[in-house]
Amino acid sequence: MIPQTPIHQPPKVGDTATSAHDRVYRTLRTQIMHGEFRPGQSMTLRGIGKTFGVSMTPAREAVRRLVAEGGLSLSSSGRVATPELSSERIEELASLRALLEPELASRALPRAHLALIDRLQAINATIAECAAKHDDVGYIRTNLEFHRTLYLRAQAPAMLALTETVWLQLGPTMRALYARLNRTEVPHNHRLIVSALRAGDEPSLRLALRSDVTQGLRLLVV
Amino acid sequence: MIPQTPIHQPPKVGDTATSAHDRVYRTLRTQIMHGEFRPGQSMTLRGIGKTFGVSMTPAREAVRRLVAEGGLSLSSSGRVATPELSSERIEELASLRALLEPELASRALPRAHLALIDRLQAINATIAECAAKHDDVGYIRTNLEFHRTLYLRAQAPAMLALTETVWLQLGPTMRALYARLNRTEVPHNHRLIVSALRAGDEPSLRLALRSDVTQGLRLLVV
DNA sequence: TTCCTATTTTTGTGATCACATTAGCGCCAT
DNA sequence: ATGGCGCTAATGTGATCACAAAAATAGGAA
Incomplete structure (x- = not known):
């Protein structure tokens, strides 16, 4: 009562x-x-x-x-x-990025207009700033923003969601990586990606993506 | 108190x-x-x-x-x-299967010994039984078991987990599909997969998987 | 009969509590 | 000093409750 x-x-x-x-x-x-x-x-x-x-x-x-x-x-x-990934797991997640992200980029390519490419270039400038300031978290955030901005044009929400899941799993490990290798400028592959987009060159785009995604993680697997 | x-x-x-x-x-x-x-x-x-x-x-x-x-x-x-998928979403999920599963099969190929291949053939027999009995749920379950049994040999848990996520999203839709097309025997591509495994033929294996994964879903996109 | 409205029921959300288990930590014996 | 042991505090789990919002239903007016 x-x-x-x-x-x-x-x-x-x-x-x-x-x-x-x-x-x-x-x-x-x-x-x-x-x-x-x-x-x-x-x-x-x-x-x-x-x-x-x-x-x-x-x-x-x-x-x-x-x-x-x-x-x-x-x-x-x-x-x-937060997960501590084994070398095998890191390698596997890198393979997944290498599998998914070129596909997303390919799908975005025919839809990528000039405003998008300019925006990507601007993000690259921000990445360079973060690298200069040794702002690791900012670097990771802006780097992912670069990729997401491109992939949003792919009109493939499920594929993007799966890719972000992979990013999520790699998050803490990525931080440990970038703190170690102390970048000082924007990755070369990002420039290649922008160039390939401007040229409408799909094979180059896929290759640049695969390289960009794989290079950093490769250092971690030692 | x-x-x-x-x-x-x-x-x-x-x-x-x-x-x-x-x-x-x-x-x-x-x-x-x-x-x-x-x-x-x-x-x-x-x-x-x-x-x-x-x-x-x-x-x-x-x-x-x-x-x-x-x-x-x-x-x-x-x-x-339970989700109701749009045609675009179904197509996208099918693309994901077509992207992930050949990769898993490729990784399983060098590790696939005879006992595994025999087991796959046995599962195919069970699939045929389900098809004959018009047991839709059994058909789906056994079909997925076929794929999972193969992929487990790939030693790629993250990739398999992502793939199962895709299966999960397609589950209810898959049921609606199989209830419609009323299969009566084991899909031809499953036989091709087993053959390619026995022959150690990776290109054929990838092709057979891509076909197997894509064929059913293609009918749904109408 | 049909449509709009008011009431009742259903449903998700978040807070709180009791309980079992585990991790952390001090204490004593060797 | 160190290693084992027991105790206390901390933590996850699941049940229950109050509440707000939404859905369902009933009732009345046109």
Whole structure:
């Protein structure tokens, strides 16, 4: 009977255009993909909840989703951490990038108009800035933005989603890689990609993509 | 203060070697992938919970995971249903299969010993049985078993996982397809795959896979 | 009969709690 | 000093509840 506890909903004065778990999910996903976590970094549901000002429930759902996509891995006891990839796994994920991304680029090629190519060139300039400032996270973020901008033109959402899943899995490892090799300028292959787009040269485009995707990861497999 | 409600845990007399949400997840995933649901079929969290004898919480986590993999889609209001794919989406997923599966087969080829090939031939016999009995779900299940058995030899878990994600997305649609075209025997391409494996002929193997993967779906895109 | 509206029911979301398990850590004996 | 042991705190899991939004249903007016 007791008609108690009518209110335990927080004020929620702000707007939540989207649900809480989705906000947590998207933020964590971006952070992982951009390499803001080290490989093997562990986190707790209550900790995530406190960080985002929510209870365990949305934190749990966001984590489950990320685990399903391979962005987080969970131990036998349910503890969650950022994945530490074996050499074989890195090689395999690099192969997947080499398989998927040239295909996406090929599909984008006939739809790539001049404004897009100019935009890609501008992103390359930003990449150069990040490299000069040794901003690893910025470098990764802008580099992925370059690829995503191109692939969005492919009109292949499922293929792009799968590719982003691969990026997500590689996120923490990518950070460890770029911190090691200390780039100082925009990768040469990005220039080749832009050139091939301008020329409408599909074979060159595919080759440049494959090289760009493979080169960095190759250093990690030692 | 009231020290009430010390026990609301169900007897749990059975063994749960794994967690509840994982059991729900795996069962639903298999059902979706094998085409046991029609495209657009909706379900509720409470309904799923009642079906599996659990509360909403594990049902929600299982559903979230499946949504993340594309096996279920959720409407703007959070309602969950099996996805209804557009022609473009089906075509795209078929392209993904055509991209990934020949690669997996190529990687499996050097590792494919005789016992494996014999096993594939046995699975083909089972497929023929299902076709004769017009057992659509059995047909899909056995067909996927054929492919998975081959790909397991590729030693490429991430690539296989991505491929299974594609299968999952196609599950309900696949059912609708096979119910329509009423097969009566094992697909010819499966025989070609076995032959190419025996001969160690990689180009033929890739071609046979691409054909096998593409042929059925092509009919759906009308 | 048909269409619009109001009410009732259903459903997803997030918070909280009890419980089991595990990891972390100190403590004592050797 | 070190290694094993037990205890405490922390953590994941699942159930339950309150609430808001949406869907379904019923009822009345044209």
